[in-house]
Amino acid sequence: MQASWRKALLYSSALCTGIGPLLYYLIQKGLTRAEYYQMALEQLHGHREALEALGSPLRVHCMPILSKDHLVDIADARLKIPVSGPKAEGCLLTRSTRSAPFQRWNLQEVILELKDGQQIPVFTHSEEGK
Structure with missing residues (x-):
C-alpha cells in the first residue's frame, strides 16, 4: 500500500511539474496568434x-504573461511586447478595440518605446476615414 501511494505522489508531482510550462507555452502561442x-x-x-x-535582425521576445501591462478583454486589448535589435531594445505598446465580441479588432495605436525613453509613434488610428 505504501509503495502505490509513493508512486501516485511521484506521478502526480511529475504531471504538475510538466503542466505549468506547457500551460505557459500555450498561452504565449495563443497571444502571438491573436489578431x-x-x-x-x-x-x-x-x-x-x-x-x-x-536595427536588423528584429527580435520579438516572449511577453511576461502575468504583467500588469497587459489587458485583454472582450472589447479592449493592450499589450507591451518586448522587441530588440542590434542597435536598441524596447517595447511595442499596442492598443486595439472592437465593438462587440466576435467582431474584427481595430488597431488604435502602436508606439515603440525604447529603453532610453525615446518613443516612436508607429501607428495611430485616424477617424477621418469613417
Whole structure:
C-alpha cells in the first residue's frame, strides 16, 4: 500500500511539474496568434524609422504573461511586447478595440518605446476615414 501511494505522489508531482510550462507555452502561442498582436507587428515591420532605431535582425521576445501591462478583454486589448535589435531594445505598446465580441479588432495605436525613453509613434488610428 505504501509503495502505490509513493508512486501516485511521484506521478502526480511529475504531471504538475510538466503542466505549468506547457500551460505557459500555450498561452504565449495563443497571444502571438491573436489578431491584435499580429496587426501591431505588421505595423512595426512596415515602419522604417522604428526598424532603423532597433536595427536588423528584429527580435520579438516572449511577453511576461502575468504583467500588469497587459489587458485583454472582450472589447479592449493592450499589450507591451518586448522587441530588440542590434542597435536598441524596447517595447511595442499596442492598443486595439472592437465593438462587440466576435467582431474584427481595430488597431488604435502602436508606439515603440525604447529603453532610453525615446518613443516612436508607429501607428495611430485616424477617424477621418469613417
